[in-house]
Amino acid sequence: MxxxxxxxxxxxxxxxxxxxxxxxxxxxxxxxxxxxxxxxxxxxxxxxxxVPGPPTDRPAYSYLLGLYLGDGCISAHPRSGYYLRIACADAWPGLIQECREAITRVHPGIGVHLAKKQGCVMVTSYSRHWPLLFPQHGPGRKHERKIALEPWQQEIVDAHPWEFVRGLIHSDGCRITNWTTRMIGGERKRYEYPRYFFTNVSDDIRKLYTDTLDKLGIEWTQSARNGCAFNISVARKASVARLEAHVGPKH
The missing domain is CATH 1.10.10 (Arc Repressor Mutant, subunit A)
Known part of the structure; x- marks a missing residue:
């Protein structure tokens, strides 16, 4: 059926x-x-x-939505139903576990298994309801089609914005340490500071990210890579401090 x-x-x-x-x-x-x-x-x-209505665990869904928009896909099973797959790098075992837990909280009672790939793990789960839970699913790549949240999804993101931002950064973002030098007491010293990046080729997904940052009062800038403005940077000290408190480094 x-x-x-x-x-x-x-x-x-x-x-x-x-x-x-x-x-x-x-x-x-x-x-x-x-x-x-x-x-x-x-x-x-x-x-x-x-599925009868939106998921009841709204924080987990907001986080999983961010993961899906960044590194997730939904594919049809040959007979019926769908597979949700989230790609997680081998370097972050904590992220893999958080992804598994989010899936089971969003859709209780289903199985979640790991499929090893070169350099990453595909966190995979089967259900006939995934396209209903993630209506952004469709033919082709996400950056080649319109991506917009349904009103019930936007309501969840508005209620749990940090979980959404965290999911996006955990999928397509990173926390790096920049450095520069300063003259202090006549001596040049090295100065290091953290910085967050989010990189996605979809204009719509980047806008979902920056719109949420705006609502949270996080200052950001957009920079180019190979002539294309795919990178969103957060480098201001106060904004970075808030990301440190709510997102932190991958682990």
Whole structure:
């Protein structure tokens, strides 16, 4: 059985002019099922019900949403349902554990397993409901399509902004130590200070990040990499101190 969101997504792809073969390969749904839905657009009574409302653990969801927008993806299972995958670097075992815990808090009762890849771990979980929990899911890469939060998601982020910022930084951000030299008492001394970066090629995702920083009163600047302004930097002492308190370094 396929849930309502799966039917709608398949029929939407067909409506875009794609062939049944192409839609079947992308979604893992048989051509016969898609063809039958075209002639019977209303879902059958026994179709799997959607998730009843937004997740109850709102802080965990805000954090997991940040991880998903940064380094996450959702892919269809060949038969039914979906896999949520979050890429976490091997260097940060604490992040891997936090990701696992966030998934189980957002969607209790499901399994979470780790798939080892070169240099990273894919924290993976299966559910037919992931596209409902993360409606930003869609064909193609996130930076090639519009990314906007649903009103219920924005409400959660507004209520738990630090968790959202933390998830984004844990996925596509870093904390580094910059240094410079100063003349102190006639002697040049080395001076070090922390700085936070967030890098994402999606204009929409960067704006979600900076809009949240603005609401928190965090000062930021945007810098270019290879001529493209993909980097968001937080370097002012007071703003860095607040990120240190609420985000801290990866571990």
């Amino acid at each position: 396929y849930d309502v969101s799966t039917r709608k997504r398949a029929l939407a792809l067909v409506a875009q002019g794609r062939s049944l073969n192409a839609v079947s390969k992308e979604t893992g749904i048989s051509r016969a099922a898609i063809r039958s839905w075209q002639h019977r657009p209303d879902p059958p009574p026994k179709m799997a019900p959607p």
